Amino acid sequence: xxxxxxxxxxxxxxxxxxxxxxxxxxxxxxxxxxxxxxxxxxxxxxxxxxxxxxxxxxxxxxxxxxxxxxxxxxxxxxxxxxxxxxxxxxxxxxxxxxxxxxxxxxxxxxxxxxxxxxxxxxxxxxxxxxxxxxxxxxxxxxxxxxxxxxxxxxxxxxxxxxxxxxxxxxxxxxxxxxxxxxxxxxxxxxxxxxx
Amino acid sequence: xxxxxxxxxxxxxxxxxxxxxxxxxxxxxxxxxxxxxxxxxxxxxxxxxxxxxxxxxxxxxxxxxxxxxxxxxxxxxxxxxxxxxxxxxxxxxxxxxxxxxxxxxxxxxxxxxxxxxxxxxxxxxxxxxxxxxxxxxxxxxxxxxxxxxxxxxxxxxxxxxxxxxxxxxxxxxxxxxxxxxxxxxxxxxxxxxxxxxxxxxxxxxxxxxxxxxxxxxxxxxxxxxxxxxxxxxxxxxxxxxxxxxxxxxxxxxxxxxxxxxxxxxxxxxxxxxxxxxxxxxxxxxxxxxxxxxxxxxxxxxxxxxxxxxxxxxxxxxxxxxxxxxxxxxxxxxxxxxxxxxxxxxxxxxxxxxxxxxxxxxxxxxxxxxxxxxxxxxxxxxxxxxxxxxxxxxx
Numbered sequence: 001x002x003x004x005x006x007x008x009x010x011x012x013x014x015x016x017x018x019x020x021x022x023x024x025x026x027x028x029x030x031x032x033x034x035x036x037x038x039x040x041x042x043x044x045x046x047x048x049x050x051x052x053x054x055x056x057x058x059x060x061x062x063x064x065x066x067x068x069x070x071x072x073x074x075x076x077x078x079x080x081x082x083x084x085x086x087x088x089x090x091x092x093x094x095x096x097x098x099x100x101x102x103x104x105x106x107x108x109x110x111x112x113x114x115x116x117x118x119x120x121x122x123x124x125x126x127x128x129x130x131x132x133x134x135x136x137x138x139x140x141x142x143x144x145x146x147x148x149x150x151x152x153x154x155x156x157x158x159x160x161x162x163x164x165x166x167x168x169x170x171x172x173x174x175x176x177x178x179x180x181x182x183x184x185x186x187x188x189x190x191x192x193x194x195x
Numbered sequence: 196x197x198x199x200x201x202x203x204x205x206x207x208x209x210x211x212x213x214x215x216x217x218x219x220x221x222x223x224x225x226x227x228x229x230x231x232x233x234x235x236x237x238x239x240x241x242x243x244x245x246x247x248x249x250x251x252x253x254x255x256x257x258x259x260x261x262x263x264x265x266x267x268x269x270x271x272x273x274x275x276x277x278x279x280x281x282x283x284x285x286x287x288x289x290x291x292x293x294x295x296x297x298x299x300x301x302x303x304x305x306x307x308x309x310x311x312x313x314x315x316x317x318x319x320x321x322x323x324x325x326x327x328x329x330x331x332x333x334x335x336x337x338x339x340x341x342x343x344x345x346x347x348x349x350x351x352x353x354x355x356x357x358x359x360x361x362x363x364x365x366x367x368x369x370x371x372x373x374x375x376x377x378x379x380x381x382x383x384x385x386x387x388x389x390x391x392x393x394x395x396x397x398x399x400x401x402x403x404x405x406x407x408x409x410x411x412x413x414x415x416x417x418x419x420x421x422x423x424x425x426x427x428x429x430x431x432x433x434x435x436x437x438x439x440x441x442x443x444x445x446x447x448x449x450x451x452x453x454x455x456x457x458x459x460x461x462x463x464x465x466x467x468x469x470x471x472x473x474x475x476x477x478x479x480x481x482x483x484x485x486x487x488x489x490x491x492x493x494x495x496x497x498x499x500x501x502x503x504x505x506x507x508x509x510x511x512x513x514x515x516x517x518x519x520x521x522x523x524x525x526x527x528x529x530x531x532x533x534x535x536x537x538x539x540x541x542x543x544x545x546x547x548x549x550x551x552x553x554x555x556x557x558x559x560x561x562x563x564x565x566x567x568x569x570x571x572x573x574x575x576x577x578x579x580x581x582x583x584x585x586x587x588x589x
C-alpha cells in the first residue's frame with residue numbers, strides 16, 4: 001500500500017489540535033485524511049469512512065464506543081486492533097504520555113503504521129507545547145493589565161504620578177517579598193472592598 | 196517519613212465513593228499514603244493509563260482487569276490484578292418514557308410483575324416492531340467488559356430476547372448516556388447511578404430493572420493495579436486496601452450518606468445534582484417520572500455483605516459471561532485466569548488484624564437464595580433462579 005492510499009481518520013474534540021495533526025499527515029504525504037469531532041453516530045461514520053488507521057485523543061469518551069467495535073464484528077467490516085503491535089511497547093508508552101490513542105486495521109504491516117502514529121505523537125506534543133506557551137503568554141498579559149489597573153487606582157486615589165504609583169507597588173513587593181502583580185491584586189481587592 | 200503518593204484514576208459514578216472518601220476523610224493519610232485522584236471520562240483511558248504507568252491504581256469495571264489479562268479488546272495482554280472490590284449496587288436498566296409506554300400497552304400484566312422479568316414486555320414490543328417491519332431498537336451499556344453489559348444481556352436473554360440479533364447493543368461512556376436517551380439515539384441503557392435517576396428526574400426515562408432485581412451479588416467495580424507494581428510495593432498495596440476498606444465502612448453508615456452525597460456532588464468528583472445523589476444513596480429512588488419513592492435499602496452497598504472482598508466466584512461469573520457472549524475463547528482455562536487476576540490473598544494480608552468480616556473460602560456457590568452464609572454475604576439469587584458453581588482450583 002502506498003502512502004497516499006492509507007485512509008486515516010482523526011477524531012478530536014479539539015479542532016485546533018486535529019487540524020495540526022491533519023496538516024502534519026498531509027505534509028508527510030498522506031492525502032486521504034478525514035477529521036470528525038464528537039458524533040453520536042460514530043459507528044456509522046467510522047463504517048462509512050472505513051479508515052485503515054484512527055488517531056484519537058486518549059481521553060476522548062468516544063473511545064469506549066470504538067472499543068465495542070473489536071467485539072462486534074458485524075458492526076464494522078474489518079476488525080481493528082489497538083495501538084501498533086504486541087511487541088512495540090516503547091511506542092505505546094510514548095503514545096500514552098502524549099495522550100494519543102491509535103486504532104489500526106488488523107493485518108497492516110507495523111512499519112507502515114509506525115510513521116503515522118509517530119507523526120501524531122509529535123504533533124500532539126508540539127500542540128501541548130504551543131498551548132503551554134499560549135497560556136503563559138495570556139497569564140503574563142493578565143499580570144500586566146492587573147498592574148496597570150492598580151497603578152490607575154493609586155494615581156486616582158492617592159494623587160500619585162504614574163511613576164510614583166509604580167514605585168509604590170514595587171517597594172511593597174520587595175518589602176513583603178512578593179511578586180508585583182500580587183501587590184497589584186491586593187490594591188485592586190482593597191479598592192473594591194471600599195465600594 | 197514522607198508519605199507515598201498513589202495516583203488513582205476514577206470515572207464519575209456513585210461507586211467512585213471509596214477513593215473519594217478515603218482522601219476526603221483522611222483514611223489515606225492515616226495509612227501513610229497520599230491519594231492523588233484523577234477524574235477520567237472513559238474506561239479505555241483508565242485502562243491505558245493504568246497499564247502504562249500513568250496511574251498506580253484505578254477504579255475499574257470488574258471485567259476490565261480480566262479482559263486485559265486475557266488480551267481481549269485488541270490490546271496487548273496486561274498483567275493487572277484486583278486486590279479488592281469497590282462495593283456493589285447502583286446499576287439499573289432505564290428505557291425511554293416512550294418505550295416504557297409501549298411496554299405497558301402491550302404487556303400490562305408483565306409490567307405489574309417482578310421487575311427482573313420486565314424484559315418479557317420488551318419482547319412483546321420487539322415482536323410488534325418486527326410484525327410492522329420497523330428497525331431494531333438500540334440499547335447501550337458502558338463498556339464491552341462491564342457488569343452492565345452482562346446484566347443487560349442476562350435480563351434480555353432470560354426473557355427469550357437474543358441480545359445479538361433482536362436488538363443492537365452499543366457502548367456509550369457513562370457521562371454521555373443521558374443525552375443519548377434524551378435525544379432518542381438509544382431506546383434504553385444499563386448504567387450506574389446517578390445516570391439512571393437523572394433520566395427519571397428529567398422525565399426522559401423509566402427504570403425497569405435494578406441490579407438487585409437481576410442478581411444482587413453481581414460484581415461491580417474493583418480496584419485495579421499492575422501486578423509488577425503490586426510486587427514491588429506490597430506495603431503500599433496493603434495501605435491502599437486498608438484506606439479504601441475504612442472508606443467503605445464510613446460510606447456504608449446511613450448517617451454518613453447525606454455527607455457522602457454532598458461530597459460526590461462536587462464537580463471534581465461525580466458532578467451530579469445533590470438531590471439525585473441523595474435519593475440514590477439513601478436507598479429511596481423513584482423509578483418513573485412523578486412516581487412514588489420506593490425503599491431499596493441495598494441500592495448502594497459499600498462495606499457490608501463482603502462488598503469489598505474480591506470473590507473468585509464473582510470473577511469466574513464475569514469470565515463465564517465473557518465466554519457466553521463470544522468475547523473470550525471457550526478453550527481458555529478461565530478458573531486459572533481468574534485466579535491470577537482476582538487476589539483475595541492480597542486483601543486478606545491487608546486487612547489482617549482489622550475488624551473486617553472475612554469468608555472462610557475465596558469462592559462460594561452463587562445464587563442460592565437461602566445459603567448458609569447469607570448473614571455474611573447478604574441477599575443472593577439470579578432473576579431466573581439459576582445457580583452458578585465455580586470451578587475450584589488449588
